[in-house]
Amino acid sequence: MSAAKFSSAQAPPAAPASVRVRAPGKINVSLRVGPLRADGYHGVASVYLAVSLFEEVQATVTESPGITVTVDSDGALQVPVGGIPLGPDNLAARAAQALASFAEKPTGVHLHITKRVPVAGGMGGGSADAAAALVACDALWNTHLSREELAGIAAGLGADVPFSLLGGTAVGLGIGDRLTPAISKTPLHWVLVASDSGLSTPAVYRALDALRTEEQLQAEEPVEVDSAILAAMRSGNARDLAAVMSNDLQAAALRLAPELADLRSAGVRLGALAGMVSGSGPTIAFLAEDSGAATALEAALRAEGHRALAVEGPVSGARLLPAVVG
Numbered sequence: 001m002s003a004a005k006f007s008s009a010q011a012p013p014a015a016p017a018s019v020r021v022r023a024p025g026k027i028n029v030s031l032r033v034g035p036l037r038a039d040g041y042h043g044v045a046s047v048y049l050a051v052s053l054f055e056e057v058q059a060t061v062t063e064s065p066g067i068t069v070t071v072d073s074d075g076a077l078q079v080p081v082g083g084i085p086l087g088p089d090n091l092a093a094r095a096a097q098a099l100a101s102f103a104e105k106p107t108g109v110h111l112h113i114t115k116r117v118p119v120a121g122g123m124g125g126g127s128a129d130a131a132a133a134l135v136a137c138d139a140l141w142n143t144h145l146s147r148e149e150l151a152g153i154a155a156g157l158g159a160d161v162p163f164s165l166l167g168g169t170a171v172g173l174g175i176g177d178r179l180t181p182a183i184s185k186t187p188l189h190w191v192l193v194a195s196d197s198g199l200s201t202p203a204v205y206r207a208l209d210a211l212r213t214e215e216q217l218q219a220e221e222p223v224e225v226d227s228a229i230l231a232a233m234r235s236g237n238a239r240d241l242a243a244v245m246s247n248d249l250q251a252a253a254l255r256l257a258p259e260l261a262d263l264r265s266a267g268v269r270l271g272a273l274a275g276m277v278s279g280s281g282p283t284i285a286f287l288a289e290d291s292g293a294a295t296a297l298e299a300a301l302r303a304e305g306h307r308a309l310a311v312e313g314p315v316s317g318a319r320l321l322p323a324v325v326g
């Protein structure tokens, strides 16, 4: 636990009774997956991009100890929230518990999550809830941990949690949690299309292992980020990026959800520069030339009955929102 940041003469500011935090979902502009390791994980080399689709967590002090969770959703992707656990397994609740244990604070918090990122969609929505809950409880409990300390707790909660805390663009190595910020020219414009049912991340990794065995494909080791991806991100040229973005999990996701192939083709027919499964899917991220092209593509995909949303990235990681007055 960190040393207190206030001297005894200088009282810390009073903690608020309720705070709101937003944290972004991510897409993987590039995702390379190494072979299955003995510990059951796969090494990855990922280029993460935080996009302007934000989860929101409101944390409110409660009189009784413990952590309670409620969830609703809003936004164009109409995220169903029925299957999300509301008990201690909820990633936001796990984050609050981990912070309380680290900072030796008693719990007594209600977390209300507003979901906008598709559940089990390959965009790290649960991880964003965890990152948001960490920042919210840090403010609520006056723990004032450093970003490094929060990142350490985040890494123990899941591979994508540290990135939602950091935001921007970053290379992720290890299981995706060893992050190095990367340069990218703002903004790149994307259109996300949500699917009606989610894909389990472990099931997609298992499908990848099975595909590689069947096709006798040797996974690259060690996995590394393609320098062409980083060059395209640096230049901010969407056409260059469209030519090199790739996702090793895509073939596995398409095997489990073959209808995604038609969706990808539809997006490209309607004007996308390229379309790719985000992370373990099934959300598809289409890259557009510019903001106007993204808006037009969003409209065209909606006209064909898809739940589509234009977003941009990079955006910042988990941040406190101003207090609501009145």
Ligand code: ATP
Pocket (backbone or CB within 6 Å): 083, 084, 085, 089, 090, 091, 092, 113, 118, 119, 120, 121, 122, 123, 124, 125, 126, 127, 129, 130, 160, 198, 199, 201, 279, 280, 281
């Ligand atoms: P990732 O890409 O990080 O592997 P994902 O975006 O595909 O994950 P999530 O929406 O983060 O998937 O959630 C995966 C599972 O985690 C859900 O099916 C749900 O059972 C569980 N879960 C726990 N807490 C949450 C939460 N706050 N929001 C969503 N799902 C949660």
